[in-house]
Amino acid sequence: MMSRQEQTEGLTVRAVSDTDLVLTRTFAAPRRLVFDAFTRPELLRRWHGARGWHLVVCEIDLRPGGVWRFVSRGPGGAELGHGGVFHEVDAPGRLVQSEAHDGWDAGEALVTTVFDERDGRTAMTTTVRYPSREVRDSVLRTPMKRGAGEAYDRLTETLNKMTLKGELR
């Protein structure tokens, strides 16, 4: 029997334009649970972050127009904050929210998350739309923030693909 982790597929990230990134990841659980894990602070605190980073503030007003705010604390006590406003809340299938990181001065990203369930598994598709390429690139310079992980993953996927297979053949 496969372990839960073997039933899932790792994170993939694709750039579909200068400003849009699309992330996909499957989870071996019904989407009701996955949606809860992404929207309930007591659950988010249990998984969000890695390598010594964890949520110290996690506030979510889960309704259209509701505000969300996260602060992550990392090694050495460094803190990074980000947050925004929910535009659409359609449990357990769809979330649309704005997202800006503390210190951003060039607008906010629009993040659309869709959870599709099939045979008890949930496919997450997250589209991150930055207001401009400049903003996306500024995210690249602030590691450990959510946008950075996404963007760097995309590049690493691309580079790995290039290295292993080439791109022209």
Next chain:
Amino acid sequence: MAADVLDATFAALADPTRRAILARLMEGEATVTELAAPFAMSQPGISKHLRVLERAGLISRGRDAQRRPRRLEAGPLKDAMDWLANYRSYWEESYQRLDDLLGELDSGGPNAVGQESP
């Protein structure tokens, strides 16, 4: 690794044509004409991409003065990949923690979700 060098590397890699050029150069050096062949693009168009790659330190010119072949400079790419790999694993690691949490919730463990979503 200096942040501005990484910025130049990432900016250079953001374009699919430039990534394809790098992929071609991984097989060995090539002239501008050879590099332009697979693309529906003029040689000046390709040359523009080559300048971006050159400024980022990702390619250089070979010794043959007549053909002026471009070749891959593996160093910056390797540095960028090493650096990226570090971040690449960050969110996957986070999601693996979520896998474990979902397993617990799905089997109705002690910390299972006990109420409906808002």
